[in-house]
Amino acid sequence: MTELTKYLAATFCVASLSFNTMNATDNFNYTVDNFADIEVLRYKVPGFEDLSLNQKRLIYYLTEAALNGRDIYWDQNGKYNLQLRGMLEDAYTSFSGDKNTPEYKAFEKYLKQVWFGNGIHHHYSTDKFIPEFTREYLEILIPAEKRPDNFNELCEVIFNPKVMAKRVNQAAGDDLVATSAVNFYEGLTQKEVEDFYAQRKDTTDLTPVSHGLNTRLVKRNGIIEEQVYKVGGLYSPAIEKIVANLEKASEYAENDAQKKIIEALIKYYRTGDLHDFDTYSILWTDDTASQVDFINGFIESYGDPLGMTGSWESIVNFKNQEASHRTELLSDNAQWFEDRSPVDPRFRKPVVKGVSAKVITAAILAGDSYPSTPIGINLPNADWIRAAHGSKSVTIENITQAYDAASHGNGFNEEFVIDEPTRKLLDDYLFITDNLHTDLHECLGHGSGRLLPGVDPDAMKAHGSTLEETRADLFALYYLADPKLIELGLLDNPEAYKAEYYKYILNGLMTQLVRIEPGKDIEEAHMRNRQLIAAWAFEHGKKDNVIEIVEVNGKHFIKINDYEKLRGLFGELLAEIQRIKSEGDYDAGAALVEQYAVKVDPEIHKEVLDRYSRLTIAPYRGFVNPVYSPVYNENGEISNVTISYTEDYPTQMLRYSRDYSPLTK
Ligand code: ZN
Numbered sequence: 001m002t003e004l005t006k007y008l009a010a011t012f013c014v015a016s017l018s019f020n021t022m023n024a025t026d027n028f029n030y031t032v033d034n035f036a037d038i039e040v041l042r043y044k045v046p047g048f049e050d051l052s053l054n055q056k057r058l059i060y061y062l063t064e065a066a067l068n069g070r071d072i073y074w075d076q077n078g079k080y081n082l083q084l085r086g087m088l089e090d091a092y093t094s095f096s097g098d099k100n101t102p103e104y105k106a107f108e109k110y111l112k113q114v115w116f117g118n119g120i121h122h123h124y125s126t127d128k129f130i131p132e133f134t135r136e137y138l139e140i141l142i143p144a145e146k147r148p149d150n151f152n153e154l155c156e157v158i159f160n161p162k163v164m165a166k167r168v169n170q171a172a173g174d175d176l177v178a179t180s181a182v183n184f185y186e187g188l189t190q191k192e193v194e195d196f197y198a199q200r201k202d203t204t205d206l207t208p209v210s211h212g213l214n215t216r217l218v219k220r221n222g223i224i225e226e227q228v229y230k231v232g233g234l235y236s237p238a239i240e241k242i243v244a245n246l247e248k249a250s251e252y253a254e255n256d257a258q259k260k261i262i263e264a265l266i267k268y269y270r271t272g273d274l275h276d277f278d279t280y281s282i283l284w285t286d287d288t289a290s291q292v293d294f295i296n297g298f299i300e301s302y303g304d305p306l307g308m309t310g311s312w313e314s315i316v317n318f319k320n321q322e323a324s325h326r327t328e329l330l331s332d333n334a335q336w337f338e339d340r341s342p343v344d345p346r347f348r349k350p351v352v353k354g355v356s357a358k359v360i361t362a363a364i365l366a367g368d369s370y371p372s373t374p375i376g377i378n379l380p381n382a383d384w385i386r387a388a389h390g391s392k393s394v395t396i397e398n399i400t401q402a403y404d405a406a407s408h409g410n411g412f413n414e415e416f417v418i419d420e421p422t423r424k425l426l427d428d429y430l431f432i433t434d435n436l437h438t439d440l441h442e443c444l445g446h447g448s449g450r451l452l453p454g455v456d457p458d459a460m461k462a463h464g465s466t467l468e469e470t471r472a473d474l475f476a477l478y479y480l481a482d483p484k485l486i487e488l489g490l491l492d493n494p495e496a497y498k499a500e501y502y503k504y505i506l507n508g509l510m511t512q513l514v515r516i517e518p519g520k521d522i523e524e525a526h527m528r529n530r531q532l533i534a535a536w537a538f539e540h541g542k543k544d545n546v547i548e549i550v551e552v553n554g555k556h557f558i559k560i561n562d563y564e565k566l567r568g569l570f571g572e573l574l575a576e577i578q579r580i581k582s583e584g585d586y587d588a589g590a591a592l593v594e595q596y597a598v599k600v601d602p603e604i605h606k607e608v609l610d611r612y613s614r615l616t617i618a619p620y621r622g623f624v625n626p627v628y629s630p631v632y633n634e635n636g637e638i639s640n641v642t643i644s645y646t647e648d649y650p651t652q653m654l655r656y657s658r659d660y661s662p663l664t665k
Contacts, residue, residue: 508534
């Protein structure tokens with residue numbers, strides 16, 4: 001609930017949710033590299049040039065603070081990672097033999113995987129990478145005189161599949177600490193770790209710190225030692241560099257509140273005291289005025305099998321004023337939409353308040369957020385701080401934009417979209433209408449409507465989230481076609497909405513099935529909601545031939561014959577879903593879900609899986625960062641920061657290892 005939303009199983013989501021792109025005229029080269037199950041992309045930082053000089057300076061020093069934490073994350077992921085990285089990179093840069101042999105290609109692929117995993121384990125599955133070259137070949141790459149003393153041990157780590165097999169083992173029944181390769185514990189059993197923290201926990205504390213968030217536990221000679229990540233503690237050389245850059249950043253803070261945030265973070269890095277981290281987190285949560293924002297620290301604990309210790313990460317970003325304006329505009333007009341919604345007036349809210357979601361532009365990704373990255377941030381994690389101060393929830397639009405744009409040309413639309421005019425419609429308008437659909441869903445959809453007095457909000461029981469998502473999606477779909485959006489300046493073409501309508505029906509009836517295994521039902525609430533809407537509209541539009549499924553050369557395609565009638569159907573279903581919720585009519589809600597949302601047509605499913613599998617779309621994606629270069633004046637001050645997007649993947653990785661490696665120097 002409270003974590004950074006990782007872009008899980010990235011491609012499937014992208015390919016089926018927003019498989020399309022922005023403008024076809026966009027010549028930016030999004031794809032950087034491909035290897036194993038990975039595609040590496042780059043992202044643009046629109047608006048960076050328009051920031052003030054002080055904002056650019058601030059961002060520059062924050063990005064330096066971000067990059068200097070890289071080694072921390074590598075070492076957290078496994079205690080041999082930094083040494084292995086150095087050895088492999090040395091072999092990679094010094095080898096002058098034949099680079100076209102299968103062995104060399106396998107070695108290069110392995111190194112690229114290790115870079116992507118920030119260590120020898122897969123970033124998502126956390127399984128150890130299996131090299132497709134031999135130890136004998138590695139000995140050719142690394143001649144005897146260059147081998148470290150523990151070369152044999154390192155070879156075991158690389159080549160023996162039983163050694164450090166998994167970074168994070170979650171298998172019930174195992175000692176999760178002893179069987180996980182992650183470097184948060186040494187010499188302890190799971191029980192010893194649990195007992196250690198149980199002793200610390202004060203269950204009467206209403207503002208508890210997150211014990212273990214910034215510590216490594218080591219047991220030596222029967223004594224448990226707590227190694228704290230701080231200046232003067234574990235990872236001190238890297239944390240000192242981070243602090244030095246934060247100090248420089250604080251000189252260019254946009255306002256006093258932001259300066260205090262940076263100073264609070266520095267204090268925490270110096271003391272390692274988790275109360276200081278909470279103080280920082282509260283200041284950070286309360287600041288919604290600054291345009292530039294960042295996270296930098298030990299944040300998410302997915303990397304710990306016990307969920308205690310935070311992996312180091314940083315994201316530097318700034319508010320996307322234009323996109324945030326979009327959500328503010330919708331939010332400001334919330335009552336207008338509510339008063340005209342196609343539901344029974346008894347179920348409308350007399351006074352409705354919209355939510356304005358913030359949209360940000362990422363400037364750098366680091367640590368746990370690099371190269372694989374989230375598309376949103378929802379922090380802080382501490383429940384008591386969220387209860388008292390709320391949280392910041394943002395979407396990172398330049399990252400979603402890059403995912404969308406990179407999907408362009410992967411063959412998905414050519415395979416599944418019926419004809420050229422429809423593909424053109426999607427090329428031109430899907431990116432903006434997809435974003436607007438999300439905005440309408442989040443800013444207005446969930447907040448619209450009301451229950452009749454006395455109706456239990458949980459009356460839909462297990463179908464509650466499916467029906468709630470259905471309601472929010474329908475509200476968004478219905479209004480996406482409303483001239484009001486043109487009047488508000490959010491769309492410039494009255495036909496634009498058709499792009500989202502087409503994609504929504506295609507996804508709901510067909511392409512989202514790529515995420516379902518053959519023979520299985522649809523379980524996940526959002527997927528159920530999409531099929532419910534698409535299948536209901538298909539069935540109820542039959543008499544007017546609104547949506548057709550046509551067969552061309554043995555393949556099935558969605559054809560929408562009447563978009564206006566489709567909008568009418570969305571309005572009709574919205575009215576019914578709102579009635580069901582408002583009256584607490586569980587039986588009708590359950591019947592809709594069971595009839596339309598759960599079962600999969602096995603033949604269409606098989607066909608979609610076959611067609612999808614023939615497209616070579618990488619299951620996981622991540623990013624290289626842009627390169628920021630400061631320009632100095634004669635006084636040694638930064639007079640400008642330029643940005644470039646030309647660096648390739650190995651070059652960036654090698655540069656980071658060379659210039660941002662405080663723990664290996
Ligand atoms: Zn929702």
